[in-house]
Amino acid sequence: xxxxxxxxxxxxxxxxPPQQYPPPxxxxxxxxxxxxxxxxxxxxxxxxxxxxxxxxxxxxxxxQPPAGYNPYYPQPPASPYSxxxxxxxxxxxxxxxxNQGYGPPAGPPPxxxGAPPISPAQQGYHYPPQSxxxxxxxxxxxxxxxxGPPAGPxxGPPTAPSLGYGPPQMLQWDARPDAEALRTxxxxxxxxxxxxxxxxxxKDPLQVEELKAVYFRTFGRSLEKDxxxxxxxxxxxxxxALVRGPLMHDVHLLHSAMDGPGTKEKVLNDVLLSRSNADxxxxxxxxxxxxRRSLESDLKGDLSMKTERHFMIVLGANRAEDSAxxxxxxxxxxxxxxxxxxxxxxxxxEMMVCSILSTRxxxxxxxxxxxxxxxxxxxxxxxxxxxxxxxxxxxLLFQLRNAVDKYMHAAKLLEDSMAGMGTKDHLLVSRxxxxxxxxxxxxxxxxxxxxRYGRSLSGRIKGETSGDYERLMLACLGEA
Numbered sequence: 243x244x245x246x247x248x249x250x251x252x253x254x255x256x257x258x259p260p261q262q263y264p265p266p267x268x269x270x271x272x273x274x275x276x277x278x279x280x281x282x283x284x285x286x287x288x289x290x291x292x293x294x295x296x297x298x299x300x301x302x303x304x305x306q307p308p309a310g311y312n313p314y315y316p317q318p319p320a321s322p323y324s325x326x327x328x329x330x331x332x333x334x335x336x337x338x339x340x341n342q343g344y345g346p347p348a349g350p351p352p353x354x355x356g357a358p359p360i361s362p363a364q365q366g367y368h369y370p371p372q373s374x375x376x377x378x379x380x381x382x383x384x385x386x387x388x389x390g391p392p393a394g395p396x397x398g399p400p401t402a403p404s405l406g407y408g409p410p411q412m413l414q415w416d417a418r419p420d421a422e423a424l425r426t427x428x429x430x431x432x433x434x435x436x437x438x439x440x441x442x443x444x445k446d447p448l449q450v451e452e453l454k455a456v457y458f459r460t461f462g463r464s465l466e467k468d469x470x471x472x473x474x475x476x477x478x479x480x481x482x483a484l485v486r487g488p489l490m491h492d493v494h495l496l497h498s499a500m501d502g503p504g505t506k507e508k509v510l511n512d513v514l515l516s517r518s519n520a521d522x523x524x525x526x527x528x529x530x531x532x533x534r535r536s537l538e539s540d541l542k543g544d545l546s547m548k549t550e551r552h553f554m555i556v557l558g559a560n561r562a563e564d565s566a567x568x569x570x571x572x573x574x575x576x577x578x579x580x581x582x583x584x585x586x587x588x589x590x591x592e593m594m595v596c597s598i599l600s601t602r603x604x605x606x607x608x609x610x611x612x613x614x615x616x617x618x619x620x621x622x623x624x625x626x627x628x629x630x631x632x633x634x635x636x637x638l639l640f641q642l643r644n645a646v647d648k649y650m651h652a653a654k655l656l657e658d659s660m661a662g663m664g665t666k667d668h669l670l671v672s673r674x675x676x677x678x679x680x681x682x683x684x685x686x687x688x689x690x691x692x693x694r695y696g697r698s699l700s701g702r703i704k705g706e707t708s709g710d711y712e713r714l715m716l717a718c719l720g721e722a
Contacts, residue, residue: 275644298705312350323599324560325565337515345586349643350384371630372442376401398563398564398565398566398567399529399563399565400519400520400563401518401519401520401563401565402520402563403518403520403521403524404488404518404520404521404680405446405447405448405488405679405680406447406448406450406451406487406488406489406522406678406679407488407489407521407524407525408524409450410451413448413449413452413622415449417449417452417453417455417456418450418456418460420441420445420453421453421456421457421460421461421465423437423441424437424438424441424442424453424457424465424468424650425457425460425461425463425468427441428468428469433472433473435473435477435710435713436713437712438469438473439713439714440668440717440719441453442481442484442485443484443714443718444717445484447487447489447679449486450484450485450487451487453465453552454466454485465485466482466485466486469481469485470482473710475652475711476667476671476711477710477711478708479667479668479671480671480674480675480714480715480718481676481714482650483671483672484675484678484718488676488679489525489528490528490532491672491675492513492525492528493525493528493529493532493533493716494532494612495509495513496509496510496513496514496525496529496537496540497529497532497540499513500540500541500543500544504666505544505545506668507557507637508636508669509632509635509668509669509672510553511636511637511640512540512655512669512672512673512676513525514556514557515556515637515640515641515644516604516640516641516644516645516648518563518564519559519560519563520559520563522556522557522559523559525537526538526557526559537557538554538557540635541554541557542554545633546594546633548592549597549632549633549634549637551593552592552593552596552600552634552635552637552638553637555593555596555597555600555601556600560601560602560604560605560674561600561601562602562603562605562606564603564604564605566603566605566606567605568605568606568609572606573606573610573613574613576598576602576606576610577610577613577614577617578620579594579598580594580598580610580614580625581617581618582594583595584625584626584628584629585618585620585625585629590629590630592630592634595626595629595630595638596634596638597675598610599641599642600641603645604644604645605645607642607645607646608643608645608646610622611623611642611645611646622642623639623642623643626638626639626642627639648683649683649686649687649689649690650690650693650694652673652677652683652690653687653690653691653694653695653699654694655669655673656670656673656677656687656691656699656702657691657694657695657702658704660672660702660706660711665706665707669713670703670706670707670715674703674715674718674719675718678718678719681720684719684720687699688700688719699719700716700719700721703715703716703719704716
């Protein structure tokens with residue numbers, strides 16, 4: 243039994259090159275193989291269907307274009323803000339990707355940033371035996387579910403922090419011209435909004451940190467405070483999000499989601515769910531430094547009992563690392579546990595489901611999702627919708643959908659922020675800025691959106707925004 247799935251994407255998906263896959267031999271194919279999820283054509287020349295076992299395709303994507311071609315976003319010239327289009331190598335925790343234009347860059351070779359290395363020692367990991375759930379006697383969790391494989395020879399190396407969440411890096415880039423341009427744009431009477439958009443929408447997280455430091459050293463002023471005093475509305479919100487950078491923006495989003503009456507559950511989902519252990523630890527640490535209290539304590543006061551326990555599991559940062567392999571035996575065991583926790587009992591063992599979806603990596607959840615449907619002839623998503631409600635249902639569906647197809651899930655999140663009566667601007671701004679930080683992800687999200695809704699993401703945003711706010715959102719999409 244094997245699971246021919248990559249990290250989060252399929253060859254030819256949305257017309258873009260796939261993300262890095264483990265090298266051949268990671269899942270040695272025995273007699274029977276699982277077909278790819280329905281709706282996605284099987285990769286050519288790989289994983290041949292045994293005796294026609296593939297389900298009939300439910301639609302196909304256009305042929306994969308030449309490398310570097312993006313039908314929804316042409317490749318712009320290289321950024322003028324980096325010498326020779328690249329930066330010096332960072333510390334050992336990861337390798338900085340080249341500063342390319344938006345669009346699908348060539349994937350990094352195995353062992354570099356974005357592609358966890360695979361070694362023979364990582365293969366064959368089996369979860370420890372899990373306890374059997376007795377339908378007549380609910381079992382207290384999450385202790386019954388192992389927290390995924392540990393970092394090390396058996397569990398694989400830890401996933402590197404996302405850009406902007408790791409240790410500070412030295413950057414060979416002169417930020418002074420941009421710092422002076424920003425000061426000139428806000429100095430005196432009036433503000434040159436076009437300069438603010440042009441300068442801030444084209445920076446990556448490392449450049450943003452350097453730019454803020456140079457601005458303060460040169461003018462003795464806070465760039466964030468100057469922008470807040472010179473701009474208003476959602477245009478201000480977008481600029482401030484860019485200036486704060488991904489980590490600090492996440493921290494402020496969490497604080498604002500729990501501040502005052504009510505809780506913005508969708509913001510908590512966006513920031514905390516399906517994140518790597520390294521990113522979660524960075525978020526918790528920065529939250530503590532910024533607000534002088536722990537994120538866990540603030541969440542406990544804003545969530546109901548079982549949802550609180552769900553998010554405490556998430557904040558435990560014990561998720562299987564991306565390099566942990568998919569093991570058929572462990573997948574089958576998780577499928578049985580999920581069935582016994584939901585359809586196979588009277589009532590629902592909520593914490594069993596929360597524990598499994600919060601401690602397995604995306605590859606494992608994708609395999610679990612497929613195997614569940616094959617075994618019980620029901621979609622796991624439909625089971626969750628039937629057995630859960632409210633915020634816990636939304637959180638579990640978020641984790642499942644992100645693992646099954648993170649690009650399509652992101653496209654749906656963007657559409658949800660604009661659908662219905664009025665635009666949910668706080669969600670639109672935070673989501674556009676979040677995907678803006680990762681150019682390869684953004685290119686795939688735009689392709690997924692076009693595939694799903696039959697129109698460009700930029701065209702949709704144009705219909706929901708206006709003025710400087712609209713221009714900033716389009717600039718973040720690389721379409722200013």
